[in-house]
Amino acid sequence: MSKRAIIVVDLQNEYLPTGKLALVGIEQAVANAARVVADARAKGDLVVNVRHEFASPDAPFFVPGSDGVQIIPTVAPKEGEAVILKNYPNSFLKTGLKELLDENGIEETVIIGAMSHMCIDATTRAASDFGYKAAVVHDACATRDLEFRGQTVPAAQVHAALMSALSFAYARIVTTDEYLAN
Numbered sequence: 001m002s003k004r005a006i007i008v009v010d011l012q013n014e015y016l017p018t019g020k021l022a023l024v025g026i027e028q029a030v031a032n033a034a035r036v037v038a039d040a041r042a043k044g045d046l047v048v049n050v051r052h053e054f055a056s057p058d059a060p061f062f063v064p065g066s067d068g069v070q071i072i073p074t075v076a077p078k079e080g081e082a083v084i085l086k087n088y089p090n091s092f093l094k095t096g097l098k099e100l101l102d103e104n105g106i107e108e109t110v111i112i113g114a115m116s117h118m119c120i121d122a123t124t125r126a127a128s129d130f131g132y133k134a135a136v137v138h139d140a141c142a143t144r145d146l147e148f149r150g151q152t153v154p155a156a157q158v159h160a161a162l163m164s165a166l167s168f169a170y171a172r173i174v175t176t177d178e179y180l181a182n
Contacts, residue, residue, distance in 0.1 A: 009113030014068035
C-alpha cells in the first residue's frame, strides 16, 4: 500500500439539492471526487470516508439515522474501506482518524469533500499540524453562500478565500485534472 490516503469528508446526502443543507456545485464536486477515489483505489491508496452526524436526534441536519447522513452512493466506501464517524468539523477531533493513518504508515493526505469553509478547512489544517503532507483537490469540494453582517458572500468567493488561505501555509491546492496527471 502507498503512503497516501484520500480523505473523503462528509460527501453525504444532506448536501445534495434534495438535502437540508444544499451546497453550490455539489454535483460537480461529487463527480470529481468519484474520479479521485477511483484513481486512489486503482493505485492502492488508502481511502477513508468521513461521515458527519450530530449526537442529538433533534439537530437541524445530519440527524442520526436519517437519509441525510448517508454517504452519497457515487463515492460510497467499498467493502473493507474505513468510515470514520465524526461530530465536529475537524475530522481528527475525537475520532480514530489519526490512529488509522498512522497504523497504515500514511505520510500524505489528499482531502476532498464538504464544506470548504468548515470541515475541509479544519481537517486540512489538522492534517498539516499533525505533520502529514496535505493536498486539497479543490474542485472535488463544495460550499455554500454565507452571510456576514447582512452581506451575502457567494459560495465561489467563500471557496476561493478558503483555498487561498490553505495554500498559503497548509496544503497544495490542485484541480482534479492536475491531481490525476501526477
